[in-house]
Amino acid sequence: MSESQPTLKTCLEELKCHFTWGLQEKDTDIEELEERLNCQLEYLNVDAKGRVYNMLAYVNHMKNDYTEAIVNLQKAEGILWEYKVLETDIKYLLTFSNYAWLHYYLNDSERSQLYIDKINAIYTQSKGLEDLVQSETNGEQGWALVNFCSQYYEKAKDCFEEAVKGNPDDPEWNTGLATVVYRMEDFRGRSWPCFKSFSFQLLQRAVKLNPKDSVIKVLFALKLQGLKRQEEAMKHIKDVLELTPDLPYVLRYVAKFYRRAGKFEETIRVLKKAVSITPNSSFLQHQLGLCYRQMIIQRKGRGYGDHSVPDTQEIKDLMKKTIFHFEMVLEIKKTFLHAHFDLADMYIRSNQYQKAEETYKKATELTTTPEHEKQQAYLQYGKFLENCKKSEDEAVEQYKEGLRIPDQNEHRQECEVSLRIIANQKLARNPRDASALALLGFVSKEN
Structure with missing residues (x-):
């Protein structure tokens, strides 16, 4: 060049x-x-x-x-x-x-x-059409950011807001804004003031402007379900299945709707249909894994976290299916952070501790993870090392890595709390413990 x-x-x-x-x-x-x-x-x-x-x-x-x-x-x-x-x-x-x-x-x-x-x-x-031109470029940038990776969602939201400002009734830009806000709220688990009602209003407007877009309509159904408006939500689910009965992007969210409603047989039927159309979808494989895991929780009830109770053959079969689908997710999409957490959790529950540790380690080594999620990876790995491997020193190193990232959120707070508990336990045994005092000094310095 x-x-x-x-x-x-x-x-x-x-x-x-x-x-x-x-x-x-x-x-x-x-x-x-x-x-x-x-x-x-x-x-x-x-x-x-x-x-x-x-x-x-x-x-x-x-x-x-x-x-x-x-x-x-x-x-x-x-x-x-x-x-x-x-x-x-x-x-x-x-x-x-x-x-x-x-x-x-x-x-x-x-x-x-x-x-x-x-x-x-x-x-x-x-x-004379500068607002429309600006709206066009902002809207296209928004979709590019959304499609590229989840790290760019916040920037995409800003682009779509500017696009809608320049062209308030454009269905594409309103759909883009509603989609990215829904994803930020639902998938990233962010705590944003007013987002619960804000995303609802955006989805409602996007559906009104683009009534034949079954993807935005099914997202609206999921939002209605989350707000306990089940009857309205089901009406939209029926609509989208009439509009696009074989569209995988719709089927995957319909399956999510059924899974949240506890209709596991319906969920699996829909997901298997979607997988037959798009076998390399990490989202679908993840949803299947989540469905089987939820079935385990339902079968075991309050005893889900009790490792002393032996599993029935049905539970063992469900665990194998859950692990299989979570493993498939990471074969397809190695950067799917939360699938690492889900798979590691299932390895622990099936007493495969070495595999669990390897999975957590891979999660902390991902280079495509946003800062706030890196904190979560260090925290989860630290908890495993402390509670399952009983390796306090190794756990401390992970909690420290989480604390070094300055993003203020619940994951960073949990890393700090874990470090303080470990330090205070050491001081209770020996008030002059140098490593404990150094640990508390580290926490103060990072804060």
Whole structure:
């Protein structure tokens, strides 16, 4: 790549596209992302596929496969041609910007400049529509961030909020905002003020603006279920199954709905149907594992945590199935942090302590994990080392790692509490214990 054209590079850096949105390879599992995008191409509506082809082109770039990257942008462009969208329409901004960057990487500065000229022509044609243009680029950035990895959800939320501000009734941007807020709240377990009602209102509005989008409708059903509005929730579940009975993205959330309602046979039926369509879905495998684990909890009742009570053959069979599906999750998606926790928990319950330790260790070594979740990994591993392995010194090292991360949340607090308890127990035995005093000094320093 030639650096002889600083003016061209400056122009490229001002474009709004995957190459300027800070999508870092270290933050995701590229192979898993590519698999997921290809799956979306198979099952998403045609009008959403252009966005996916653009993301795939960026993934191709990260793998240095520029031939395939150009092919994917041509497919994205082809969808716009199919809908007879004029080349001066803002819908071309994303694809043309990615083209400009790819040709720059291919040392073709002439073609790169050609696409920059096309982009400038779109901006000229869109004079007076600045809010819509800004909304378009913010919305596309939001979807790119959501699709790339969960670490970017918060930034994606900000992008969608800006997109909706510029175009309040756009179904795509409202759906994006509702989706990312729902995920932040439901999957990340964050404690955000007003999120419980905020996500509900966003989902409700997205469903109203896009009544034929069964994916957003099933998320709304899950939210209604969480708010104990079961009858309304079930009505939406029936609607989505009529709209798209074979769409895996819908089936996986329908299964989640049934699992939360304790309808395990229905859950397994739906999940197996979805798995037959998309066998390489880590989400589906995880949901199957969760379902079988919940069945174990239901069968054992209050004795779930009691290791002194021998398991029946039915429980043993359910445990094998649970472990099998959690192991499948990590074969498909090695970066799925919470699946590590779930699998390690099942290994402990089946007395496979060595495997549990290996699984926790892998969880702490993941490089794609956000800071607040790294704290959780250190905490979980520390608890295992302290309570199962009875290795206090090793546990202390993990709790310290969790405390070193400055994010203020419950996981960091638990690491601190664990360290203080260990230090105080040592001091109770020996008030002059140097290691205990050093530990308390470490906690004070980190705080």
